[in-house]
Amino acid sequence: MNIAVLLKQVPDTTAKITISNGKVDENSVSKWSMSPYDEYALESGLKMKEATGGNLIAITCGPERTKKMLTDAAAVGADTLIHISEDKVLDSTQVQNLLATVINNNEIEVVLCGKQAADTNAGSTGPGVAEILDAACVTMVSEVSFSENSFISVRPSNTGTEKVSTSGISVFTFDKGLSELRRPNVRGIMMAKKKVIETIKPEELGLGEDSDRIILQTQDSPAEKEPGQIFEGVGEIPTIVSKLRNEANVI
Amino acid sequence: MRFTIIAEMNGDLLHPTTYQLIGAISEIGSESIVICPNGKGSSEASKIKGVEKIISVNGDCFDLFDGSAWASAINSVCEGTIVASASPNGREIGSIIAAKRKIPIIQDVTAISSGITVTRPIYSGKATETLKINGDSVITLRPNAFESAEVGNDAPISIVDQTSDVRVAVIEAINKASERLDVTEADIIISGGRGMGSIDNFSHLESMADTLGAAVGASRAVVDEWGMPHRMQVGQTGKTVSPSLYIAVGISGAIQHLAGMRSSKYIVAINKDPDAPIFTVADYGIVASWEEALPILKSELMKLS
Ligand SMILES: Cc1cc2nc3c(=O)[nH]c(=O)nc-3n(C[C@H](O)[C@H](O)[C@H](O)COP(=O)(O)OP(=O)(O)OC[C@H]3O[C@@H](n4cnc5c(N)ncnc54)[C@H](O)[C@@H]3O)c2cc1C
Ligand SMILES: Nc1ncnc2c1ncn2[C@@H]1O[C@H](COP(=O)(O)O)[C@@H](O)[C@H]1O
Numbered sequence: 001m002n003i004a005v006l007l008k009q010v011p012d013t014t015a016k017i018t019i020s021n022g023k024v025d026e027n028s029v030s031k032w033s034m035s036p037y038d039e040y041a042l043e044s045g046l047k048m049k050e051a052t053g054g055n056l057i058a059i060t061c062g063p064e065r066t067k068k069m070l071t072d073a074a075a076v077g078a079d080t081l082i083h084i085s086e087d088k089v090l091d092s093t094q095v096q097n098l099l100a101t102v103i104n105n106n107e108i109e110v111v112l113c114g115k116q117a118a119d120t121n122a123g124s125t126g127p128g129v130a131e132i133l134d135a136a137c138v139t140m141v142s143e144v145s146f147s148e149n150s151f152i153s154v155r156p157s158n159t160g161t162e163k164v165s166t167s168g169i170s171v172f173t174f175d176k177g178l179s180e181l182r183r184p185n186v187r188g189i190m191m192a193k194k195k196v197i198e199t200i201k202p203e204e205l206g207l208g209e210d211s212d213r214i215i216l217q218t219q220d221s222p223a224e225k226e227p228g229q230i231f232e233g234v235g236e237i238p239t240i241v242s243k244l245r246n247e248a249n250v251i
Numbered sequence: 252m253r254f255t256i257i258a259e260m261n262g263d264l265l266h267p268t269t270y271q272l273i274g275a276i277s278e279i280g281s282e283s284i285v286i287c288p289n290g291k292g293s294s295e296a297s298k299i300k301g302v303e304k305i306i307s308v309n310g311d312c313f314d315l316f317d318g319s320a321w322a323s324a325i326n327s328v329c330e331g332t333i334v335a336s337a338s339p340n341g342r343e344i345g346s347i348i349a350a351k352r353k354i355p356i357i358q359d360v361t362a363i364s365s366g367i368t369v370t371r372p373i374y375s376g377k378a379t380e381t382l383k384i385n386g387d388s389v390i391t392l393r394p395n396a397f398e399s400a401e402v403g404n405d406a407p408i409s410i411v412d413q414t415s416d417v418r419v420a421v422i423e424a425i426n427k428a429s430e431r432l433d434v435t436e437a438d439i440i441i442s443g444g445r446g447m448g449s450i451d452n453f454s455h456l457e458s459m460a461d462t463l464g465a466a467v468g469a470s471r472a473v474v475d476e477w478g479m480p481h482r483m484q485v486g487q488t489g490k491t492v493s494p495s496l497y498i499a500v501g502i503s504g505a506i507q508h509l510a511g512m513r514s515s516k517y518i519v520a521i522n523k524d525p526d527a528p529i530f531t532v533a534d535y536g537i538v539a540s541w542e543e544a545l546p547i548l549k550s551e552l553m554k555l556s
Contacts, residue, residue: 010374013487013507017377024378036488091355092346116342118487119374122358123339124346127318131350136418137319139343142481154425156339156482163423176481176488213355215383217368222379228518230536232525234544240519240535241551248517248534250495251439251463251555 001054001146004103005045006113006125007073009066010035013118022218034069037114041174043181044144045112046077052146055079057106061098063087067197074192075184081197082106084205091214092124094207099125100132101205108169110151115140115173126173136166139173252367253331254283258292259341261436265292268336268392270299270399275392276334277301277400279365283334285406286325289313293408302406310413315421316340322347323415332367332384337391338435349389356389357382361396361514375487375510394435395493395516431457434485437466439496442485442512444470446501446522447541450477455541456500459549468492468512470502486511500541504529521545 011017012031017024034042042058049056058073060066061084070081084098103111111133116123123139130137141153142161150167156175184192231240244251254276259266269285269292276283282303287293290307297305306328312320322344333348335341337359349356361379362370369390370381384390434440441456441463453467460467468485485492487507497515502508504520504527512518513532520533523540530536537544 013375013510017374019378024374092349092357093353093355096350120358121372121375121491122356123342124349124356124358127343127346128350128356131319131322131347136317137343137347138419139318140339152422157421157424159424160426162421162425164419164421166419168418176484211385213385213388214357215385217381217383219373219378219380222372222376222513225532225534228530228532228534228536230525230530230533230538232538234537234539234547237537237544237547238551240537241548241555243535244496244517244519245555248496250517251552 001052001110002057002106002108003045003048003054004057004059004106004108004111005038005042005073005078006099006111006129007038007042007058007060007069008035008114008117008119009033009060009062009069010117010119019219019221022220024219032065032068034072035114035117035119037116037174037176039181040177041112041114042073042076042078043179044174044177046182047179048110048144048146049077049079057082057108059099059102060084061086061095070197071192071195072184074195075188076182077188081195083197083199084202085199086202089216092122092128096125096128096132097207098202098205100129101207102200103129103133110146110169111135111171112144113171113173115175123173126171130171133169133171135169135171137171138164138166140175141172142175142177143179144172252281254281255329255331255333256283256285257325257333257335257341257344258285258287258296259336259338260288260291263291265295266336267399268338268394269296271394271397272334272336272392273299273301274400275363275397278398279363279367284330286328288321288325290410297406297408298402298404299400300402300404301400302404304406305408307408307410308413309410310415312413312415312417315417315419317417317419318343319347320415320417322351324413326351327413328411332387333389335389335391337393341391345389345391352387354387354389355384356391357384358391359393360390361393363390363392372514376513393493395495432466434466434468434483434490434492438494439463439465440468440485440492440494441465441498441500442468442470442502443473443500444502445472445476447473450479455545459545459552462549462552470508499529500545502529503527504532
């Protein structure tokens with residue numbers, strides 16, 4: 001079975017984001033990492049590969065720096081690495097079309113990705129790719145397994161969680177799972193360094209250029225909150241409660 | 252410019268964010284078509300100001316949640332710019348409709364102006380960006396970021412029957428969550444962190460939550476180390492919340508926690524360390540142990556009701 005995991009590289013969650021001239025300065029990002037939920041998608045892909053004897057294909061779309069993340073995925077066990085090399089910022093439709101085309105070209109039966117990426121916090125890619133592939137889609141899953149020709153996943157429900165099944169090609173977006181994430185060992189790291197990364201240019205995928213439908217006007221630092229009032233000890237609690245009641249109107 | 256709103260439901264009733272979606276579009280001077288999945292909430296929605304008409308979409312496909320089945324049924328009656336809540340279901344349905352129509356989607360919008368231009372947080376709230384959209388798109392709006400529309404209307408309701416393929420089957424409902432309010436639904440959240448000392452001490456937060464009608468949240472430390480349910484976790488790898496009031500007790504305020512709650516309207520922090528980073532986002536900070544502060548806070552709150 002060919003299993004795809006979609007990985008996005010984002011500024012590490014601890015990295016400072018600096019704005020200069022109305023734009024985020026990517027060069028000042030101190031550390032780039034795999035988006036946190038994608039790590040759970042990758043872990044689940046590794047488990048599924050081990051259980052089914054399948055082939056795990058890690059796919060990313062982004063600039064040159066994202067190759068490092070693919071090598072990291074290989075170090076824990078990804079078999080095939082595909083880099084769609086694109087420096088421009090793409091809109092949601094463009095990214096989904098590129099990813100879906102590569103998925104189609106590789107005869108993939110299941111696609112795993114994060115429920116949302118830590119840069120956009122969107123959650124658009126998994127469901128959008130599913131629609132383009134005409135695949136079933138289950139979002140925010142914590143685990144997925146394959147048995148008797150169907151995929152069994154666990155997702156949140158109104159009353160707790162529920163086990164659902166899908167058959168045929170399926171897309172799963174991952175929430176934080178129960179499983180521990182594995183860390184690479186020395187042998188894995190050495191092997192990964194030798195692994196070939198297949199690089200594809202968007203033009204080679206035969207997708208027409210979209211006109212610019214989303215125009216970035218400006219990026220800013222979040223609106224600064226007025227500095228709060230900090231009180232030593234518990235003496236001012238009655239004042240705080242009365243302000244929350246009478247000025248803020250929140251209780 | 253036409254706007255179609257996908258109503259967000261809470262059981263058989265409209266979710267309060269539906270009023271906010273309609274309010275946001277009225278604010279930029281447009282009326283909206285409101286789609287009520289499975290007909291639920293349509294008579295309630297027809298009374299909201301700013302609604303031009305209601306389309307109640309009925310069909311078996313709404314019996315369980317399959318985003319692509321819902322999106323197919325809803326898509327058939329959408330036109331123009333499509334607006335949904337940035338809830339998990341709204342995001343999923345919105346993404347699928349955008350892919351069907353080959354139009355872009357912008358999620359988690361916190362401000363909108365006519366034309367249309369939208370603002371959304373990026374990098375977990377460490378920055379924001381403003382985007383101009385050319386042509387139709389799907390946008391999802393962050394709950395509690397917009398004023399609710401008022402009641403006082405009698406918009407016509409039309410009914411459309413739809414079928415679509417359901418590809419997801421539920422095979423087992425696993426555990427029942429407690430009766431407690433979910434953090435993403437609540438207007439007030441009281442969250443505890445490792446400073447609570449032990450999971451047993453969360454009973455102090457729960458009893459205060461009951462007084463306030465609030466939900467109880469938790470930091471990741473508590474979820475990972477003490478086995479608190481993950482659905483209670485607020486932050487980068489938990490829920491993103493923006494209640495009117497967020498009370499953080501014994502939480503240091505790591506950047507990943509702030510990512511999930513910094514857009515709350517009011518933040519109160521109780522922490523015994525005056526240098527805890529949570530105080531940098533707090534409107535009111537109390538430098539004290541929770542053992543000392545909570546009883547006083549609770550008795551002050553009791554005096555109000
Ligand atoms: C990729 C990634 C994702 C993450 N995602 C999340 C996330 O979604 N949510 C999240 O919360 N964290 C997340 N974290 C973890 C985060 O970095 C912190 O480790 C975590 O938030 C700390 O939890 P805490 O504040 O409860 O504990 P601590 O940092 O240990 O803080 C405990 C606080 O309690 C105070 N305290 C102690 N005793 C008392 C007392 N008696 N009364 C009052 N105060 C007291 C202390 O002064 C201290 O400030 C993530 C980390 C990573 C790397
Ligand atoms: N450029 C990309 N390359 C590979 N995977 C991506 C890319 N963008 C998004 N994804 C996947 O889709 C998930 C959701 O992303 P988003 O829709 O941006 O929130 C991510 O967690 C990744 O798994």
